[in-house]
Amino acid sequence: MLSIASLKSRWTTFVGTFVAVFLGVAILSMTASVLLSAQPTIPDRYRGSPVVAQSSPVDQQDGRFTDTKPWSAAKAADLIRSFEALPGVARAIPDRTFYAQPVLGGVPTVGVDEGHSWSSADLAPYRLVSGSAPATAGEIAVSRTVGVGPGTTLTVLTAAGAARYLVVGTVDGPGVYLSDSEAGRLAPGVRVIGLRLDPGADQDAVQAGARAALGGEGQVLAGAARVALEPMADQRVRWIGDQVLTGLGSLGGFVSIFVVASTFAFVVVQRRRELGLLRAVGATPRQIRRMLLGEAVVIGAVGGALGVGLGAIMAPVLGDLLVSAGLEPPTFTVETRFLPLASAFVVGLLVAVAGVWSAGRRAARIRPLEALREAAVETKPMTRARWWAGGVCAGLGLLLVALAVVGDPDDMMTNSLYAAMALIVGGTLLSPVVIPPIVRVLTYPLATGALGLVVRESALTSVRRTASTAAPVLLTVGLAVLVAGMVETSTGGYAVARELATRAEVVVLPNGTPGLSAQAVAATPGAALLPTELYGDNSTHYPATGVDPVEFAKTNTRLTESVAGLSGPDTAAITESAARRLGVRAGGTTGLTFEDGQKVTLRVVAVLPDGSSPTPILLPRQTVREHAPSALTSAVHVSGPAPASAPLGAQVLDRATYAANADAEEDRLVRLFVVLLLVVALGYAALSIANTLLMSTTGRIADFTTLRRAGATRRQVTLAVAGESVLVVAIGATLGFLIALVALFSMTTGLSHTLGAPVPLTVPWPVPLAAITTSLALALTATTLPTHLTLRDHSVT
Known part of the structure; x- marks a missing residue:
């Protein structure tokens, strides 16, 4: 009762604390609701396939969101025959995915840059809206959202360059679709095979049979487990969004605790005479603590309840903002759930109680007549507990500063942020x-x-x-x-x-496209970087780049070893760290799998210092092109004069602009x-x-x-x-x-x-x-x- 009476008489004193708890709980409930809703979903492309086989996942510790290790065309064909022989399987359909971006009005379309084999449309299933299915190399079916109909000649950018296709049909799903034979040429490697089942088929039996047929060369997914098929690009976007939400929640919690604690501490300073009077009329230290704790509980409960309501209202708004900003996939929606709202309310209550804990201990130490006799001059602004707490926080902050300098580079920014937080708390405590x-x-x-x-x-x-x-x-x-x-x-x-890192005066970069085509590279002489991925055993993988060794050496300032030996389809130059992981040295060989699923024995012609190469492995550019027909060039470093004009889907930048905008x-x-x-x-x-x-x-x-x-x-x-x-x-x-x-x-x-x-x-x-x-x-x-x-x-x- 005393706590409630105190709040009624001093409500203006607690407005700031109430608003801090209210907003803190609103932010926590909002971010928690969005975060729990930001879970992987089954891609629409595979919803019509109750059982799906996926090639072997790879290790993701490097944070690059690398796709699974592909099967070769021959291996995929064997698996398809095995799957279709299973009782209850009507059809096994490989999903071949490659780069294909329509060009309208001389400009590459935004948001449509993925092509598929026509048969894979049945995995969703996506249906024809008009026209017919593509059957030959020069035919194409496109999403109706592209805005062109059957009979139209459409320019499409592929990894090879601009090509003209006859639109023969439109579909009710996203992307563009080529004939199966054309898709097999552009994407020989296969990562997903979907199984369409006969009516009444035993899904569990099919799943068990598919797993046996697959052996250890992948995984069989059914039901909710198909969320593992979410595209790596969507997983990456979702991860970024999760970091934003986690940062918002963490910082909101830190600042709300800081505000509530500092406000209650100041309230105790302002109320010393009042608290001294209460002690003088018989209040015990425990009763003083209970009064302040009761005030905090009331503020936390009321502010938390209202904050939960606001958070539930604002969560869908935040979700839409994240989608618009590219921090969540376009399919993302927010679901209102009880758990995040209840958790945020409890956290708000704990924040209020934690904020008043130290102030309550200090208030309880006021002697009955001390505040009434106390002069305006503060004789002891620092207590022993404040010294200890401030010293610990400052010491922790300095330790994190040292770790940011000499520790793991991946943790550098996190350590710096936490160091600042610790130093801010320590500086506040030691500020007197x-x-x-x-x-x-x-x-x-x-x-x-x-x-x-x-x-x-x-x-x-x-x-x-x-x-x-x-x-x-x-x-x-x-x-x-x-x-x-x-x-x-x-x-x-x-x-x-x-x-x-570059001597190039000019750099050509993609413009409105995910990369540069071979056609654009041919029109721009220079050191072209063609990235790909190589796959080892036991889920290991290695980023690689296809280069022309002569042009690459001209523009790379950090290259200290010769890469002239990159002259054959089986040659590779690798960095020292990659050599250690692969257990190989110069002159040795190692077997790695390319994007087409083919395993190739590569001969190491040079071991490069770490940091001298854009990726751990360098390959001849032609080797990458042969095994990854849909690979796109990330940049072309031009050491000579700038091109007269930029090719389709490209832009020309000077070195400084490139460095700032890469x-x-x-x-x-x-x-x-x-x-x-x-x-x-x-x-x-x-x-x-x-x-x-x-x-x-x-x-x-x-x-x-x-x-x-x-x-x-x-x-x-x-x-x-x-x-x-x-x-x-x-x-x-x-x-x-x-x-x-x-x-x-x-x-x-x-x-x-x-x-x-x-x-x-x-x-x-x-x-x-x-x-x-x-x-x-x-x-x-x-x-x-x-x-x-x-x-x-x-x-x-």
Whole structure:
């Protein structure tokens, strides 16, 4: 009852805490609902096939989302015969997939770049809307969404180049379809064979028979297990979306705990006299803790319940935004479930309780008459627990800084982010120690004036209050500088590394297509990079690139060994790490499987230092083309004059522009991720700034009265309060900026070591300036406005 009565009488004090819990639970429930909905789904292409055989999956630890190891055409034919011999199997259909992109109005169509064999349309099944099925090499059926009908001659980009096909039919599914013989030429390797069953067939028996026929060269999927057939591109997009959602939830949780904890800590500071009075009239330390805990439970329960409702409403909206931004597949939909909503409510309650725990312990230690006799000067702003907690967080932050410099490069950015979080918490806890010297330095030029003296001494007298009000500014500026700086520094670092890795003055890249065709490469003399994938035993795989050894050596600045031996179809140059994995050395041989499913014994003609090659294995370009007819060139590095014009589906860039834009899509997704993170973090921090300073100002009526009685005018009192606000923002911004710079420096050092090139530390100044400006505007509004209203009261004057 005392907790409820306290909330009723002091409801304005807890508005900020309530809103922090409310928004935190809303974000958590929203992101959790979307995250649990972001599960793999059975591709529409295979919904009509209750049993599907898939070739062997490969290891995905490198995070590249590599497709399964393909069967050869001969192996696929044997499997088809075995499957069709099983009782209940009406037909076994291989799905051959290859690059095919229609060109309309001289421009490659967006979103349609995948071709299939016509027979595979029956796996969905997709049906003809008009016309007939393609039967010869020059015929094609297209999705009706392409907008062309039977009888139209359509230009289609394939890996070989632009080709003209006669449209003979339209279908109700996506993509383009060629005759089975033409598809077999473009995609000889097979990864999926779908089984169409006879009516009444025993699916379990078919599945068991197919598994026996397959042996250990793949897996048989049925029912819900067919989600494993989701395209790797969709899996990658889903993974990126999951990282965004996890980051949003994690940062939302961190900031909400920070805001709630700092707000409750400040509430205890403001209520010391009240709590001392309660102790004086007989309240025990346990009762004080229970009162504060009860306040937190009520705030957490009410804020959590409302937050869950808002989160459930906003989850579908967030899902649509992620799909529009390319962070989830187009088929993604959000389902409202009880578990994420209930979990978010519980988390909100725990956040409120955890936030008040430390403040409750401190409040319980107030002696009955201590607060009533206490002077305005704080004699002991740092407690033993605060020293320990601050030291541990600062030490953990410095340890993570060191790990970011010398640890695993894959964990570098994560370590830097966690280091900053730990240092922010540590800096907040230890801020009463460093605030006095900072205050003296910042106010030294103003110490001779009356107002400057009042501002300085007020901050020095109430160090704990100054620390509490500066904490949200520290958080705001620290996160803004850190997150934005991490993105710009890493983007700039990779651009520098790309620019230093090539001597080419001009680079030709895809434009509106996933890669360059052989036709486009032939029109652009230079070092063409033709990527492919090679497959070893035991689920291992190796990225490889087909190159012309002479042209490649001309443009690659990091190549220290000769690759002139790449002259035959069985030759390969491999990096030192790949050589160790394969257990081979120069002059030795190793057997690897290509995209057409053929295993080839390759002779190692050179072992290259790691980092000197774009991929672990280099092959002659013609070798890749023979075994991967649908492989697309990623780039052509031109050491001579720039081409007069760009081929179809290509663009010509100078070296600097190429270096800055080679990963444009990745950079777009990362920047979108950063915007979402900053919106959450800065929104929370802005709330905390306004709430904490408003509480601080409304609790200082006695100070205003003293100043007025000492002869200060209303304007002078307001200016003094404004000066304190500016000082608080300056303190928080200074500490936040320094902490962020420490984390950024660690990341920059580690990145320079990883890339083998000096990486400049880049701070996008508009972001921290916007954060500081916003903090200052909120601080001045939250202090001067209530001060002005308070001074209008005659009792203060």
